Amino acid sequence: MKKKLLKSLVELTGNPLASRLLQHLASSRLSKPLIHTYSNAYKIDESSMAYPREHYTSIQDYFTRTLKPGARPFDSSKDTLISPSDGQLSAFGPVEDGHRFTIKGHTYSINQIFMDEKRASVYKNGWYYVFYLSPADYHHFHYPADGHVNSRYALGTISYPVNNMGLTYGDKPFETNYRLITELSTEFDKVALVKVGALNVNSVQLYSSSKEAHKGEDFGYFSFGSTILLFVAGDTPFTPSVSEPGAILVGETIGTWHPNTPSSKN
Structure with a gap:
């Protein structure tokens, strides 16, 4: 009941x-x-x-406040991946069984998140991170790496909450909510930022249509609280730099690519 x-x-x-x-x-x-x-x-x-x-x-x-210049310093090295937002790093790890991961008791399919098997297949042997932005957090999102923006597109219509209650009792909000996806090609891997809207379909705002992504650059914000899913393709050997979920700020290093290490992928 x-x-x-x-x-x-x-x-x-x-x-x-x-x-x-x-x-x-x-x-x-x-x-x-x-x-x-x-x-x-x-x-x-x-x-x-x-x-x-x-x-x-x-x-x-x-x-939707902005911050003072320099308030979120970051490592500018090309081989590091940084957090795209403030908030809670709720979960991270490899994408299991080629296409699934579990959060709050729900098993998510990246095929459903991208609603396209071809797009999803890029990340099936990669990594995922989930960032939850609470009402207390700074709600802008930043590019986690340098690269080229390959595509931007929106999916979904209904918007359930993406707080703990919404994740536990909602109908898999990452697969159903309105979401705006930005896909990048970096020097090492393809990266996707899935900005998941909450409460209304206009909650994700972008500044421009520029095709260039500059690490640490503020490129949009949520007008209501929400979540970001970050996917890394895994073509280049990669190691997360975080050991457990917890509070995080924009610019903190969350992973490192190892381009000179032989890949274990077949």
């Missing part, structure tokens, strides 16, 4: 009308007085924000 009730609440949150109402209220100047309460409730570290709290005109304006 409890699971059924929670699942119903998750589906109600994904209602388009409720989502539009929430977006309207959050972006309205009427929400400005709530910024103080919001900041205190989520214990947001404001020391790295580009502007003081008083600068922001609404909850959404504050939520």
